[in-house]
Amino acid sequence: MKPTTTRMVMNLSDTLRRDDQQKIITKQMEEKEKLNVLRGGNTGVALGDGNYAGECPRKAYMRWKGLFLSAEDNRGIMFEGGLANETILIEKLTRQLPAGFKILTQSECGTSWEINGIKVTGSPDIVIADKDNVPHVGIECKQICSLWTGVDVLLKNKVSLKHLAQSAHYMLELGLPEYKLIYVSYVDYQLPYMKALDAYVPAKDAALSEHFEYGTNGKAKKMLPFRKVYELGFNDTGFLQYREEGSKSFWTTTVIHRQGIYDFFAHVTTLDSNLGPRPLTLTAEGEFATYNICDYCKEIKPVCDKYETVPSRWLSEVAKLDTVTDLNKI
Numbered sequence: 613m614k615p616t617t618t619r620m621v622m623n624l625s626d627t628l629r630r631d632d633q634q635k636i637i638t639k640q641m642e643e644k645e646k647l648n649v650l651r652g653g654n655t656g657v658a659l660g661d662g663n664y665a666g667e668c669p670r671k672a673y674m675r676w677k678g679l680f681l682s683a684e685d686n687r688g689i690m691f692e693g694g695l696a697n698e699t700i701l702i703e704k705l706t707r708q709l710p711a712g713f714k715i716l717t718q719s720e721c722g723t724s725w726e727i728n729g730i731k732v733t734g735s736p737d738i739v740i741a742d743k744d745n746v747p748h749v750g751i752e753c754k755q756i757c758s759l760w761t762g763v764d765v766l767l768k769n770k771v772s773l774k775h776l777a778q779s780a781h782y783m784l785e786l787g788l789p790e791y792k793l794i795y796v797s798y799v800d801y802q803l804p805y806m807k808a809l810d811a812y813v814p815a816k817d818a819a820l821s822e823h824f825e826y827g828t829n830g831k832a833k834k835m836l837p838f839r840k841v842y843e844l845g846f847n848d849t850g851f852l853q854y855r856e857e858g859s860k861s862f863w864t865t866t867v868i869h870r871q872g873i874y875d876f877f878a879h880v881t882t883l884d885s886n887l888g889p890r891p892l893t894l895t896a897e898g899e900f901a902t903y904n905i906c907d908y909c910k911e912i913k914p915v916c917d918k919y920e921t922v923p924s925r926w927l928s929e930v931a932k933l934d935t936v937t938d939l940n941k942i
């Protein structure tokens with residue numbers, strides 16, 4: 613006679629939602645340990661003329677003060693995709709490492725320095741080191757999550773100022789002369805019929821056409837999954853530059869000066885007395901972008917619009933937002 617077993621019944625959706633909630637609590641506990649610390653993930657750049665770009669100084673300020681902007685459900689899923697991307701790359705690199713080299717864990721390669729008595733910590737995504745833990749290669753990993761970012765990265769060689777600033781911060785702190793920034797897209801992106809795209813999508817058999825699928829009419833139908841690696845370094849005058857890895861093309865020089873990274877965080881430590889200007893929305897080369905970063909900051913923009921002249925009121929109003937957790941109260 614077969615033993616009787618009780619069949620497990622699971623509501624998968626509820627189970628995953630429960631895990632989402634638990635992860636939020638775990639994340640809040642991790643964040644609480646870093647209270648009163650400025651974070652490498654909020655790296656921006658001071659432009660030297662009183663303006664800032666790449667990251668909003670106020671976002672770095674609120675995180676320093678323990679106000680944590682929770683990711684909504686769907687953004688949380690995207691964030692998990694980013695972590696999965698990192699895990700996949702670490703596994704691939706681990707299999708390919710030359711003898712005597714290893715990938716440092718985040719606790720072994722975390723960066724830390726101080727500005728005006730405030731600690732600034734960072735967690736580089738991947739650092740390859742020798743047996744003595746001396747870093748040789750640093751890598752920042754980003755997942756492509758929209759068709760338009762994919763077009764920028766793959767076809768226009770346009771890299772996010774924020775991603776570059778964060779990579780430059782870790783490169784400086786790890787003492788590396790160069791750094792890598794890798795973008796990975798895991799999605800088949802259906803191309804919409806848009807004139808704006810025609811100018812960039814390659815014709816069948818042209819350079820880069822291997823990244824597209826074409827219909828019988830010869831028109832591109834899909835952008836296929838891809839990886840693209842950029843190499844980064846500072847030029848002789850201290851400005852960050854980047855180019856596609858292995859390419860012989862000219863470097864693209866950015867507005868990120870090595871001192872601008874440190875000045876950005878110095879500025880953030882002064883926001884208690886003055887919230888300062890809103891960030892400029894710039895391309896890596898310093899041109900104005902076609903959108904405004906504040907228009908994509910839907911939770912905090914109403915507070916900035918009303919209270920930006922009184923930092924203490926701004927902070928207390930941000931703390932009241934439904935999407936913000938005040939880690940000081942946990």
Ligand code: SF4
Pocket residue numbers: 668669670671889890891905906907909912913916
């Ligand atoms: S609305 Fe603009 S200035 Fe205010 S926090 Fe958001 S990005 Fe920063």
